Amino acid sequence: MHTWTARLIEIWEENGARVGLLECPADHRPSAGRCLLGAAREGPPPVLPHLLFPGGLLPEGLVLAPGLPLSWQPGIELALRGPFGSGFHLPPKARHVLLAAPQHSPRRLLPLIPLALAQRSEVTLVCHxxxxxxxxxxxxxxxxxxxxxxxxxALDWADYLAADCPAGLPHLLTEWRGSGQALISVPMPCGNLADCGACAVNTRGGWKLACKDGPVFDLRDLA
Ligand code: FES
Structure with missing residues (x-):
């Protein structure tokens, strides 16, 4: 885990939500499903740092998935910590990769696309x-x-499923018996620094911490 400062280069909107482009050294970039905590360096400190997920990669920097605070503007310097948590693990043998974000932006799944294409998997994205x-x-x-x-x-076709459903996983996905993982959306105020327990997720193996054991969990582990 690193702590560092970086500039937010650009901000734009996608379907009403704020997305950003962050200067980010290659060895500090979170992989798909892992996250960073960030706060503006100047001005009053926020009550809690903001949770930031990768939403893609451009030559200029790391795309931050939707949800940037309104107070952040292009050029702002951010104090960052991470990456932390456990992200998606694309099985090398997966040939039919299904990315499912049926209820909201697919941004947090997009970093999986270049990985899947690099291993010659076919990729289907479920998205509004x-x-x-x-x-x-x-x-x-x-x-x-x-x-x-x-x-x-698409579930009949897939041999690996990556899901991102912040409003809750549909039964269709929790009952799916193939190889799959889901990104669970919970607050992670301390980012595995203070054992606050706010990110606890109920799994078949008991309570787990999203900031350490997740936020990506095997579908079969989710209760
Ligand atoms: S965010 Fe505090 S223990 Fe996970």
Missing amino acids: PDFLAALSHPLPPLVEAIPPEALPE
Whole structure:
């Protein structure tokens, strides 16, 4: 885990949510599903630092997934800590990779796309058309995007599923018996620094800490 300072280069909106581009050294970048804690260096300190997830990579820096605070503006310096937690682990043998963000922005799943294409997997993204149209950069042509209604059929096709459903996992996904992982959205105020317990997630193996054991969990572990 690192602590460092970096500049937020750019901010834009995708379907009403603020997305940013952060200067970020290669060895400080969180992998898909892992996170950073960030706070503005200047001005009154926030009550809690903000949780930041990778949402893609551009030549200029790391794309931060939607949810940046309104007080942040382009050029602001951020104090950062991370990466922490456990992210997605794409099985090297997966050939049919299904990324499912049926209810909101797929940004937090997008960092998996170059990994899947590099291992010659086919990739399908389940996403509402409004969120798809709002992405600042188009998906690679090899990625098929389908609407949420097509999720049941896509599950028959997939041999690995990565899900991001902040409002709760649909039964369709919790009951799926294939290889899969889900990013669980919970507050992580201390980022595994003070054992606050605010990020506890109930799993089949008991309570686990999202900031340490997650926030990405195996689907079969989720109660
Ligand atoms: S955020 Fe405090 S223990 Fe996980």
